[in-house]
Amino acid sequence: xxxxxxxxxxxxxxxxxxxxxxxxxxxxxxxxxxxxxxxxxxxxxxxxxxxxxxxxxxxxxxxxxxxxxxxxxxxxxxxxxxxxxxxxxxxxxxxxxxxxxxxxxxxxxxxxxxxxxxxxxxxxxxxxxxxxxxxxxxxxxxxxxxxxxxxxxxxxxxxxxxxxxxxxxxxxxxxxxxxxxxxxxxxxxxxxxxxxxxxxxxxxxxxxxxxxxxxxxxxxxxxxxxxxxxxxxxxxxxxxxxxxxxxxxxxxxxxxxxxxxxxxxxxxxxxxxxxxxxxxxxxxxxxxxxxxxxxxxxx
Amino acid sequence: xxxxxxxxxxxxxxxxxxxxxxxxxxxxxxxxxxxxxxxxxxxxxxxxxxxxxxxxxxxxxxxxxxxxxxxxxxxxxxxxxxxxxxxxxxxxxxxxxxxxxxxxxxxxxxxxxxxxxxxxxxxxxxxxxxxxxxxxxxxxxxxxxxxxxxxxxxxxxxxxxxxxxxxxxxxxxxxxxxxxxxxxxxxxxxxxxxxxxxxxxxxxxxxxxxxxxxxxxxxxxxxxxxxxxxxxxxxxxxxxxxxxxxxxxxxxxxxxxxxxxxxxxxxxxxxxxxxxxxxxxxxxxxxxxxxxxxxxxxxxxx
Numbered sequence: 097x098x099x100x101x102x103x104x105x106x107x108x109x110x111x112x113x114x115x116x117x118x119x120x121x122x123x124x125x126x127x128x129x130x131x132x133x134x135x136x137x138x139x140x141x142x143x144x145x146x147x148x149x150x151x152x153x154x155x156x157x158x159x160x161x162x163x164x165x166x167x168x169x170x171x172x173x174x175x176x177x178x179x180x181x182x183x184x185x186x187x188x189x190x191x192x193x194x195x196x197x198x199x200x201x202x203x204x205x206x207x208x209x210x211x212x213x214x215x216x217x218x219x220x221x222x223x224x225x226x227x228x229x230x231x232x233x234x235x236x237x238x239x240x241x242x243x244x245x246x247x248x249x250x251x252x253x254x255x256x257x258x259x260x261x262x263x264x265x266x267x268x269x270x271x272x273x274x275x276x277x278x279x280x281x282x283x284x285x286x287x288x289x290x291x292x293x294x295x296x297x298x299x300x301x302x303x304x305x306x307x308x309x310x311x312x313x314x315x316x317x318x319x320x321x322x323x324x325x326x327x328x329x330x331x332x333x334x335x336x337x338x339x340x341x342x343x344x345x346x347x348x349x350x351x352x353x354x355x356x357x358x359x360x361x362x363x364x365x366x367x368x369x370x371x372x373x374x375x376x377x378x379x380x381x382x383x384x385x386x387x388x389x390x391x392x393x394x395x
Numbered sequence: 396x397x398x399x400x401x402x403x404x405x406x407x408x409x410x411x412x413x414x415x416x417x418x419x420x421x422x423x424x425x426x427x428x429x430x431x432x433x434x435x436x437x438x439x440x441x442x443x444x445x446x447x448x449x450x451x452x453x454x455x456x457x458x459x460x461x462x463x464x465x466x467x468x469x470x471x472x473x474x475x476x477x478x479x480x481x482x483x484x485x486x487x488x489x490x491x492x493x494x495x496x497x498x499x500x501x502x503x504x505x506x507x508x509x510x511x512x513x514x515x516x517x518x519x520x521x522x523x524x525x526x527x528x529x530x531x532x533x534x535x536x537x538x539x540x541x542x543x544x545x546x547x548x549x550x551x552x553x554x555x556x557x558x559x560x561x562x563x564x565x566x567x568x569x570x571x572x573x574x575x576x577x578x579x580x581x582x583x584x585x586x587x588x589x590x591x592x593x594x595x596x597x598x599x600x601x602x603x604x605x606x607x608x609x610x611x612x613x614x615x616x617x618x619x620x621x622x623x624x625x626x627x628x629x630x631x632x633x634x635x636x637x638x639x640x641x642x643x644x645x646x647x648x649x650x651x652x653x654x655x656x657x658x659x660x661x662x663x664x665x666x667x668x669x670x671x672x673x674x675x676x677x678x679x680x681x682x683x684x685x686x687x688x689x690x691x692x693x694x695x696x697x
Contacts, residue, residue, distance in 0.1 A: 129482050130496065136479070137505045139567065143520050144508075146533060159531040163540075208405035211398045223406060230413050234627060234679060236651050237672035240430060240658040240665050241416035241423065264412035267405055296397040325513045327631045332659060344515035348635050351519055360531065363519070370516050378511050382504050385511060390576045 144371065151368035155360040173365035181358060183366050185339060186346030189255065193342060194323055196259035197266070201319050202312065204263060205270030210300055212271065213278035214286070224275065230268030235328060243332055253337035258330060262323050270315055273392060277311035278304065317385055318392030324374075343370060423669040430658060430665030442670035451662065452645045453653035454671060460558055461650040464565070464629055465682075469622035471566050473615060476573035479506065481603050483574070484581045485589055503578065506571035514568070518635035521564045525550035525636070551637050554646040561632050561647060569625060573618050580614040581607060616690045620683060627679065630655065650675055 150158050151173055152166040178184040211217075212224050242261065243252065251257030281304065289303045305312070330342045341349070347370055350358050378385060424442055428435035446454045483499040496502075509517060526532030527549035528539045538545035546553040550560040584607070592602050608615075630651030634640050640656070641648035650671065657668035 129478075133479065133482060133496065133502055136475075136570070137502060140505050140508060140571070143524060143533075146524075147520055159529070162528075162531040162533050162536045204405040204408065207401040211401045215398050217398050223402065226406075226414070227409065230409070232679065232683070233413070233417055234672065234675055236630075236654045237420045237669070237676050238413065238416035239654070240668055241419035242412065243659075244419075244430075245412065245416060260408065261412055264408050267409050268413070271405070300401075321511055325515075327513070327515050328655075335659075344513045347519060348515050351522060351635065364523075367516060367519055367523075371512065374511055374513075375508075378508060379504075382507070386503070386507055386575050389510065389572070390579060 144375070147364055147367045147371065150364040151361070153361055153364070155362075158360050158364065170361055173359075173361040174369065176359065176362040177366035177369055181350055181362055181366055182339070182346060183343065183369055186341055186343045187369075189340055189346075190324065190342040190344075193255050193259050193262070194320065196256065197262035197323050198316065198319055200259060200263040201266040201270055201323075202316055205267055205274055205315070206305065206308070206312065207300075208267070209271045209274030210278050210304060213275045214304075224271075227268045227271040230265075231272065235265065239328065239332055246333055253334055253340065255340060258333055258342070261329055261333060262326065265329070266319050266323065269392070270319065273315050273318075274308070274311060277308055281307050313384070314388040314391045317388030321385075321389065420669045420672055423665055424673045426666045428665045429663050430668075431663065435666070438666070442667050443674070446667060446671055446674070449667075451656075453641065453648050453656055453662070454650075456641075456645045456648040457650040457653040457671075460646075460648055461627060461629070463558065464562055464649070465623060465626040467562055468565055468626045469619050471562075472569050472573055472622055473618055475566070475570050476577055476618070477603075477608070477611070477615070479570070479574045480577035480581055481599075481607055484578055485599075485602065485607065503571075503575060506574050508571065509568040510572040512568070514631045515635065517564060517568050518632050521560075521567075521632075522551065522636045525560055527552065548643075552643055554644050557637055557643065557647045561629060561636065564632055564636075565625065565629060569622070573622075576618065577611060577614060580611050584610050612690075616687070619686060619690065623682060623686070624679075627651065627675070 146162075149165060150162075152169045152171075153164065153173075154170050157164060157166075208223075208227070212220060212227075246252040246257050246261065251260065285303060285307065286299060289299050294303065325344065326342070327344045327348070330345050331348075334341050334345065338349075347366060350363055350366055425437055425439060426435040427438045427441075449455070479502070483495040483502055485495065523531070524533040526535065527547060528536040528545065530549075532549050535545040535549060546556055550556045588606055588610075589602065592606055597605070628651065629649050633647050633649050633652055634655070637643075637647045640660075641652045654668045654671050654675070656662045657664045657671065662668065
C-alpha cells in the first residue's frame with residue numbers, strides 16, 4: 097500500500113503533508129465547496145420557480161413586488177398566452193415542423209451514414225469528409241444565400257421549407273455520429289442475414305437499423321433538442337409568415353417592440369407554458385437526455 | 396445501385412442547402428449587392444477593407460466583444476464545470492474510499508436543466524431578471540432591497556454591465572452540460588489511482604491538479620473548442636435581451652449581430668454581411684487549428 101501501487105504513467109503523487117493539517121483544510125474546503133454547490137443549484141432553480149410563481153400573478157403585482165407570491169391564481173394569464181398571444185398556434189407549428197424535420201433527419205442521416213460506414217465505393221471518403229466539413233461552417237455565413245435560395249423555390253415561409261433546412265443543417269453531425277456507430281456494429285450478423293437471402297434494403301431496415309437503436313436514440317434526442325432550440329433559421333426563413341412561426345421566435349416577438357403592450361403576467365404565463373413540457377420531459381427522461389446529448393455533442 | 400439510392404437524397408439536399416449557400420456567400424462577399432436589388436457589381440476586396448471603418452459601428456465593437464466572450468467564456472465554464480465535476484465524483488470524503496459529495500445525483504440533474512431550455516426562453520427569463528427595479532427586475536430589486544448599489548436602467552441598460560450580463564447567462568446555461576461531460580470522463584479514470592493517491596496523503600486539491608486534470612486533458616480540449624463555437628453564437632441572447640440588439644451604445648455588439656444587421660436588418664448590404672462572414676469563417680478556422688496545436692500534449696494512457 098505505497099506509491100508502488102500507482103500505475104507508472106501517472107504523474108508523481110507526492111506524499112508528505114501532515115494528515116491533521118489536511119483534515120483541517122479539508123473541512124474548510126468542504127464548507128466552501130458545499131456552499132458553492134448549493135448556491136449554484138439555487139441559481140438554476142430560482143429563476144424557474146420565479147417564472148412559475150409569477151405566471152399566476154397580475155401584471156401590476158409583478159412590477160411592484162417581484163418577490164411576492166400570488167394571492168389568487170390568475171389563470172387568465174395562461175388563456176391570454178395560449179390564445180391571444182398565439183402561443184398555442186406557435187406550439188402546434190413547432191410540433192409540425194419537428195415531426196417532419198426529425199423524421200427526415202433520422203431517415204436521411206441513417207441512410208447516408210449506413211452506406212458511408214459499410215460499403216466501399218469510389219468517393220466514399222470524399223462524401224464523408226464533405227459532411228464532416230459542414231460541422232465547421234458558421235451558419236451565419238450561409239444565412240443570406242439560404243434565404244435567397246428558399247425564396248427562389250417558393251419554400252420560404254412554409255413549414256416544409258423550414259423542415260428541409262433543419263434536415264440539411266442537422267445532417268453533418270448526424271452522419272458523422274451514425275457513421276461511427278454503424279462501423280462499430282459486428283459484421284457477422286450482416287453476413288448471416290445475406291446468406292439467409294436478405295437483400296441490401298432488407299438488411300438495412302430489418303437488421304442494421306434495429307441493431308443501431310442505442311445510437312439512433314442518442315442522436316434523435318440530440319436533434320429534437322437542437323431543432324426545438326432553433327432560433328436564427330426560423331427568424332429569417334419564416335419572417336413573412338407570422339402565424340406560421342415556431343415557438344422560440346413567437347415568444348421572442350412577445351417581448352420585442354411590437355409586443356410591448358403585452359401584459360407581464362401573460363408573458364410569464366407564456367414562459368411557464370414553454371418551459372413546462374421541457375421540464376416534465378427532462379425530469380422523466382433526464383438520464384437518457386443527459387447521455388444522448390453528451391454522447392451526441394462531443395463524440 | 397443500392398449505394399446510390401441511399402446517398403442521392405441526403406447528399407443532394409446537403410449540397411443544395413448547405414454547400415451551395417456557403418459557396419455563394421464567398422461570391423457575394425466580392426460584390427456590392429444590397430440583397431434586394433436584381434443587379435450587382437463585383438468590387439473585389441472592397442468590402443473586406445471597408446468593414447474596418449464602418450460608420451454604423453457594428454463591426455469593430457462586434458469583433459472586440461466576440462473576442463472578449465471567446466476568451467472569458469471557456470475559461471469560466473471549464474473551471475466551474477471541472478470544479479463541480481470533481482466535487483460530485485471524487486470530492487466526497489478526504490479519507491477512505493472514493494466517492495462524490497452527498498446528493499451528487501441531484502446536483503447533476505439540476506445543473507443540466509438549462510441545457511434543455513431553448514435559448515430564446517433563457518433569453519426572455521433573464522431579460523426579466525435583469526430589468527430595472529421599477530418594472531419588477533428580480534436582481535436589481537434584490538440589490539435595492541438589501542441596500543446595495545444597482546443599475547437604474549437595469550443590467551441590460553448599462554454600458555458596463557450589459558456584456559458581463561450576457562456572458563453570465565451563457566455561463567449559467569452551459570456549466571451543467573460540461574459538468575456532466577467531465578463527469579463521464581472522470582468516471583473512466585480507474586478508482587485505484589485515486590485510492591493510491593489518498594493513501595499517500597494527497598489532498599483533494601493536489602489530487603485534482605496532479606491526477607484528474609492531466610487525465611482529463613483531452614476532454615478539456617474538446618470542451619474548449621465547443622465553447623469557442625458557442626461563444627461565437629452569442630447573438631441570440633444579444634438579439635433578444637439588449638436594447639437595439641447590441642446596445643446600449645454598441646456596448647454589446649457581437650459579430651453575429653453585425654452580419655445579421657447587414658443582411659436582414661437596417662444595414663441593407665448583403666455584400667458586407669457576407670464579407671464579415673468570410674472573415675469570421677477564416678477566424679474560426681485559424682482559432683481551431685491554433686488551439687489544437689497549443690493545447691496538444693502527450694496522451695496519457697490509463
